[in-house]
Each structure stands twice: as structure tokens, then as C-alpha cells.
Amino acid sequence: LCILVSFFLGFCTSLLLSQTPEHILALTNNKTEIVCELKKEHAGVYWYRWSQERQNFEFLIFSNSLGKATYGTNINKDKFSVHGVSSRTSYSLHISHLQASDNGTYYCSVSESSQLLLGSGTRLSVVDALPLPQKTTQAPISKKPMRCVTKRNAARGKGACSPLVWVPLAASILILLLSLVPTAHRFHRLRRRLWLRIHRQ
Template sequence: MDPREKLRPAPSLGPRGPLVMPNRSPAPPASPAPRATMARQWLRLYLCLQVPGFCTSLLLSQTPGHILAQTNNRTEITCHMKKDQSGVYWYRWNQERQLFQFLVFSNPLGKNTYGTNISGEKFGVYGGSSRNSYNLHIHRLQGSDNGTYYCTISQSSELIFGNGTRLSVVDVLPLPSKSTRAPPSKKPTRCITKSKPVDKKGCCSPFVWIPLAACALTLLLCLAAAIYRFHRLRRRLWLRVHRQ
């Protein structure tokens, strides 16, 4: 017997015999599907921010499209959804700073989860007039609040954006422009009198054609009498000539 066999450890025994250690194969590489999904989401987000109207969706809409508000006032943005959702996200895009910032997430129970350095005293989300609507309230407006606000929902692991609401905060609201009327023309106006329309029924009136018909009939009778007398006179002359 080989002495090395004495030093070889005996196999461990289990309740049904020796335990066989399974072969551990290396873990398969991560699927590239999550990376592709993230790439599509980032591409969609970029197009939403750069191309107006790209994020128009039939599932949700925002009102109004543009807000012009004064400093230290408050405003609100409404997000309407066609179906029940697990909650709504609110983001802000600042074109000047090229900053896309998460503001708050609100679930149907009314619990809000705020982003980094976002205060609940500044932003608040409340239920709207309908069941599937949310209102974003922004208090104590400042110039730093300028930007485009998006309400977003998550569906099938993808973010669906609303059409966006552009907020512009100014110190003084512009006065409404007065409509200027054109001065009246100084050219003399000519009075044009309208002539009365000719009554087309007058020519066919019975008071006109009845006397005309009577005159024509009288002329015919006179003419017939004259012809008859002329014929008799001619006959008499003819008989007188033949008798001689």
C-alpha cells in the first residue's frame, strides 16, 4: 500500500452516503440588456430636454405650458394622468446651468420624498381636482427657480415625461399692451343714395294690360268695319258698270 494513501482524508459522510462537492463554474457575464435600457433612457431624456414637443405623451399632460410669475409669490403646475399610477416624479431642467434636478416624488397616499437640498417648505405636491392629477406648489419664487418643470411617471422600467412647463420669475410683471386704434380717415365721404328698385311686377299688372287689350280690340273692330264697307262699295261700282 502506498503510504500516501494513509494521509489522504476520508470523504465526509452524509445521511445517505458520501457528500460530493459540486463543481463551481464561473458566474456568467452580466447581460448587456440593463446597459441598453439605461442608454435608451438617457437618450430619451436628452431629446426631451433639447427638442421641444418630443416628450408629448398620451398618458399624461401638464398645464399650463408657460408661467410668468413675480418674485416672492407662489405658483402651481398641474399634472394630469390617464390611468392610475404608483406616484409621480417632478424634475427641473435649467438651460443656463445645464442642470437636470430631481425635486420630489409623491405617492397616492400623499407621502413626499424630496431630492438633495430640496425643502418641503419650498415645494409641495398635493392632489388635484381629479383622482389622477397632482399639483406641484412652488413657494417664495426666486430667480433660481427659472427652468422647465416636468412631471414623470415610471412604466415598464421606463420614464415617461410630460410636455413640460416653463417657469419665468421676474421682479416686475410687464404691463399689458394697450391696443392702439387707427386714427379716422380725413378724406371726405360722399353720400350715396340708393335708388329704389324697379318693381318688376308693374309691367304685368292687370291695370295695364286690360286697357291695352281693349284698345287693340276696338281697333280691330274698326278695321273690320272699314274693310266691309270698302268691299260693299266696290261691289256696287262693279254692278253699276256692268248694267250700263
């Protein structure tokens, strides 16, 4: 089963091939590896590169089951190499001395019934420096003056102005005032007696 790729007649993606990883972010002058797994044995594996910048589909290398490699036009043999395993169902493309010109999507491919079946593709991005993870900064905690909360919170007994706080306080003040009434009354009577004595004399 395969789906024809719209921009290349005769090329198609297939469930018979799988590639890993889907995306590679690598540093300049480093090396990387793309693995192609086959569902069954084939005579060999082709590798292609699609360049979005140059808008071309370029043949890189073909490696047969015996490990013999055939390179495309103007392909650097020191940069690309293919390594297989004895099962002949797993091949890996090795790319060394990475440069920005190596950016693109790489496809492994096999030939079957006069068609080239393509893998899922691996997007390679070569950069001079890897991006640093973003640091999460916490906003400083602002110290706000205490203030009355909403009526809703006050009804729940929350906040500095809730009834649980000011009702006992008001009751204490009221009791204190009531205890001062007899004392004030006696003081007033004493003051009146002293005033009467002074005026009688």
C-alpha cells in the same frame, strides 16, 4: 407610446400625461401651481426641473398615492409640495416664495416598464414686475388743404374738382355773361348817340 428625449436616455415624453399650463409668468415672492393629469392610476408622481441656464435636469420631489413625499438633494421642503386628489390621476406641484433661481421647465413624470414617462412640460418665468400692455396710439389727423383729386376719382364724380362740381358752376357763369351782352350792346349804342350829339353842336 412615448418619444425618447434626445438629451436624457431613458426619459421620454408620453401621451399618458398632460400638464397645464404650458407657461407661467409669476412675480417674485409669489407662489404658483402646476397640474399633472394622468390617463390611469400610478404609484406616484415624480417632478423634475430642467434649467437652461445651469444645463441640468434636477429631481425635485416624488409623491406617492398616499401623499408621502420624498425630496431630492438640497431641495427646500418649504418651497415645494405635491397635492393629489382621491382619484389618484391628478397631482399638482405647488411652488412658493418664487425667486429667479426657480426659472426653468418643470416636468411631471411616472415610472412604467423601467422608463420615466414625462409630461409635456411647464415653463416658469419669475420676474420682479409684470410687463404692462402696450398702449396703441392713434396718429393725429392732419388737416390738408383741399386739392384736385385724380382723374380716376373725378371720372367717378368724387372730389372738389369733379365735373359734378365745376360743370354747373361754369354753366351759371356762362349764362350770366350771355345776359350781360344785350345790356352792354344798348349801353354802347347810347354812348355812341351822346357822342354824335356833342359833335353836331
